[in-house]
Amino acid sequence: GQNIDQPTEMTATEGAIVQINCTYQTSGFNGLFWYQQHAGEAPTFLSYNVLDGLEEKGRFSSFLSRSKGYSYLLLKELQMKDSASYLCAHPAGNNRKLIWGLGTSLAVNP
């Protein structure tokens, strides 16, 4: 089957670092995406991983371990505008439809 699990909510302080975890189960694997979604808005692409290891993009980094079915998104130097939901998703099998987690709602406090 295909399932994605993420923590529901997280809280962090402005300027800090936060790690958002995602575990997945899939019969096929074609990488893992991270999207950011502000309330009432569209998901916007942040990062993706195809191979194991860390991908760094400015303040955002994403890590993947395919053998463990595990990924995390690392947000550094948190800003108030980073308060949003963070969704992990992966393509299902050999097609393009994305299977989504419920998302982790991150609240950044001053």
Add this chain to the structure above:
Amino acid sequence: EPEVTQTPSHQVTQMGQEVILRCVPISNHLYFYWYRQILGQKVEFLVSFYNNEISEKSEIFDDQFSVERPDGSNFTLKIRSTKLEDSAMYFCASSPGETGIFEVQFFGPGTRLTVL
């Protein structure tokens, strides 16, 4: 920077009425998608479209739903007879279609559909 656009931003309709949601994908993209998100729930795939035909659809995408690319720029989702449970945010997305199934999908701002 090119972006996906959607109209209207909000649509309120009576149960049983037909609605058409409109999208303009990024101009050089070849794959188009519709997803929906019921309030507080996961984003759900509805349908993907390529080369003027549906390439995949989900169980949600039943006979009440249809998609069309009426011209070179628009991509529409029609719901023939809306139900209360169709109330959701509907997102259109597009992707280049050049690098295989693992490529970024870019999302439009969404249409919030409310069925009364």
